Amino acid sequence: MKFKVLGSGAGIPSRTRNTQSFVLDVVEEINQYFLIDASEALQHRILNTTIRPSKIKHVFITHLHGDHIFGLPGFLSSRAHQGGEGVPLVVYGPPGLKEWVEMTFKVSGSHLNYPIRFVEVFHNGEYDVEGFTVKSYLLDHAVDSFMYVFIEPDKLGALDSGKLKDIGIMPGPVYREIKNSHTFRHGEETYDTADFLSPPVKGRKVAVHGDTRIIDRADYLELLDGSDLIVHEATYLEGEQEKAHQYFHSEINGVLRNLSPISYGQLLFGHISNRYDAEMIQGVEERLGDRAVLAYDYLEITIPRDSR
Numbered sequence: 053m054k055f056k057v058l059g060s061g062a063g064i065p066s067r068t069r070n071t072q073s074f075v076l077d078v079v080e081e082i083n084q085y086f087l088i089d090a091s092e093a094l095q096h097r098i099l100n101t102t103i104r105p106s107k108i109k110h111v112f113i114t115h116l117h118g119d120h121i122f123g124l125p126g127f128l129s130s131r132a133h134q135g136g137e138g139v140p141l142v143v144y145g146p147p148g149l150k151e152w153v154e155m156t157f158k159v160s161g162s163h164l165n166y167p168i169r170f171v172e173v174f175h176n177g178e179y180d181v182e183g184f185t186v187k188s189y190l191l192d193h194a195v196d197s198f199m200y201v202f203i204e205p206d207k208l209g210a211l212d213s214g215k216l217k218d219i220g221i222m223p224g225p226v227y228r229e230i231k232n233s234h235t236f237r238h239g240e241e242t243y244d245t246a247d248f249l250s251p252p253v254k255g256r257k258v259a260v261h262g263d264t265r266i267i268d269r270a271d272y273l274e275l276l277d278g279s280d281l282i283v284h285e286a287t288y289l290e291g292e293q294e295k296a297h298q299y300f301h302s303e304i305n306g307v308l309r310n311l312s313p314i315s316y317g318q319l320l321f322g323h324i325s326n327r328y329d330a331e332m333i334q335g336v337e338e339r340l341g342d343r344a345v346l347a348y349d350y351l352e353i354t355i356p357r358d359s360r
C-alpha cells in the first residue's frame with residue numbers, strides 16, 4: 053500500500069506544486085487505485101506516473117472548492133479513452149457534486165462510455181469499498197469538507213502447519229480448504245479452524261483530510277487514533293494560527309499539538325500555500341525532523357503494516 057501525491061499545493065498552482073490530488077495505491081491488495089480529490093491538471097500528473105486511469109474505480113472528493121474538483125470532468129472524459137470503456141466508476145462526495153458534473157457534461161456535450169454512480173457522503177458515513185471500510189467525517193471549513201478514513205480489512209492469520217501435522221494432516225491442497233472454512237473434519241473429530249491459525253494481521257488505516265480548521269473533538273481524535281498515515285492540510289506553515297483559523301485552514305504546529313494525545317504512524321502535510329519559498333520550506337522541514345513530512349508533487353510514501 054502506497055500513498056502518492058499528485059498535487060501538494062493549496063488554492064493556486066505553481067510551477068512545482070499542483071493543487072490537491074492524491075492517490076491511495078492499493079494495487080498490491082486489490083489491483084486498484086483510490087483517487088482522492090481531482091484538481092486541475094490531474095490527468096497531466098497521472099501521465100507522468102504508471103497509474104492507469106482504468107484502475108481508478110473509486111474517486112473521493114473532499115469538498116467542492118475549485119482547487120479540489122476542477123480536474124474531475126477532464127479526468128472522467130479522458131478515462132473513457134484510456135482503457136476505461138465499460139469499467140464502472142463510483143464518485144463519493146458532498147451534495148452538489150453530481151449536479152455540477154452532469155451540468156458540465158451536458159453543456160460541453162461530453163458522454164461517458166462507462167457507468168458512473170455518485171454517492172453523497174455525510175458526517176459519520178461508512179461505506180464498503182472493495183472490502184475496505186471507508187468512513188466520511190465532516191470537518192470545519194467554509195463549505196462542507198470531509199475527511200476520508202480508509203480501513204483495510206484484517207487479514208486471516210497463517211495456518212500453523214505444525215499443529216495440523218500433530219493431528220495427522222500433512223501439507224497439500226487440503227490446507228487451503230481448511231483455511232477457507234470455519235470448521236473441518238478429520239477422522240471422527242470436528243475442529244475449529246481458528247485454533248490452527250496465527251493471530252489475524254491487522255489492516256492498515258489511512259486518514260486523508262479535506263481543507264479544515266483544527267478539530268479537537270474527542271470522536272475525531274478517536275477515529276484518527278491508530279492510523280498508519282494521517283494526511284492533513286497545512287495551508288499555513290508556521291505561526292499565523294489565528295489567520296489560519298479565520299480562513300478555515302490549519303497551521304502545522306497547531307495540528308501537531310492537537311494530534312499529540314493519539315498514536316499514529318506517519319504524518320504528511322499537504323495543501324501547502326505557494327507563497328512559501330524553498331528556503332522557508334527547508335527551514336520548516338528541518339524543524340519538523342521526523343515528526344512529519346511536507347508533501348511535494350510525485351512524493352510516494354510506503355505504508356507498512358504495524359507502523360504505529
Ligand SMILES: [Zn+2]
Pocket residue numbers: 062063072117119120263323
Ligand atoms: Zn483547498
Ligand SMILES: [Zn+2]
Pocket residue numbers: 115117193263
Ligand atoms: Zn477549501
